Amino acid sequence: MLPLVALVGRPNVGKSTLFNALTRSRDALVHDQPGVTRDRHYGVCRPEGQRTFAVVDTGGIAGESEHLVEGLLGATARQARAAAAEADLVLFIVDGREGASALDDEILAWLRKTARPTMLVINKTDGIDTQAALNDFARYGFSEVVAISSAHRQGIDELIDEVIGRL
Numbered sequence: 687m688l689p690l691v692a693l694v695g696r697p698n699v700g701k702s703t704l705f706n707a708l709t710r711s712r713d714a715l716v717h718d719q720p721g722v723t724r725d726r727h728y729g730v731c732r733p734e735g736q737r738t739f740a741v742v743d744t745g746g747i748a749g750e751s752e753h754l755v756e757g758l759l760g761a762t763a764r765q766a767r768a769a770a771a772e773a774d775l776v777l778f779i780v781d782g783r784e785g786a787s788a789l790d791d792e793i794l795a796w797l798r799k800t801a802r803p804t805m806l807v808i809n810k811t812d813g814i815d816t817q818a819a820l821n822d823f824a825r826y827g828f829s830e831v832v833a834i835s836s837a838h839r840q841g842i843d844e845l846i847d848e849v850i851g852r853l
């Protein structure tokens with residue numbers, strides 16, 4: 687089985703954009719393995735000459751303070767959380783433009799309970815002061831942080847290298 691990397695974060699931070707950047711195709715898994723049930727949340731990242739890994743976009747996770755029923759208790763969220771809890775590596779995605787929010791704090795608290803290896807990924811750092819964004823999230827205490835722009839494909843190769851180094 688391929689190692690599984692889960693993309694976790696509050697809505698709108700760019701999880702799906704990153705998922706597409708990593709897998710290049712929404713239907714990678716379906717495409718490669720005919721007969722596999724279509725599930726747009728799963729894909730495969732095949733970096734050239736490097737280790738292949740599976741990616742899950744846990745789009746269903748929202749915080750307790752927001753969309754309670756659809757968020758933490760809904761069936762989609764349960765599946766998403768189960769995927770994250772079983773992942774070999776979690777990428778905790780945050781929005782470098784908006785900075786740390788209460789919902790980020792809440793998701794991080796939940797992630798710590800899962801005790802899965804977790805990397806902080808600051809997205810949307812195109813056209814902003816990356817250092818300021820790094821400073822804003824410093825209180826989360828991650829030793830290694832990757833700043834990226836999924837939409838502009840900046841930092842994606844570096845992110846892939848970091849991910850493979852952790853798998």
Ligand code: GDP
Binds near residue numbers: 698809811
């Ligand atoms: P999700 O809810 O976490 O899956 O977020 P989406 O991938 O749907 O992205 C939410 C919005 O942020 C969309 O309008 C994206 O185009 C935008 N977005 C995603 N990544 C970036 C980025 O790196 N830079 C900028 N400026 N916008 C981004």
Ligand code: MG
Binds near residue numbers: 745
């Ligand atoms: Mg999404």
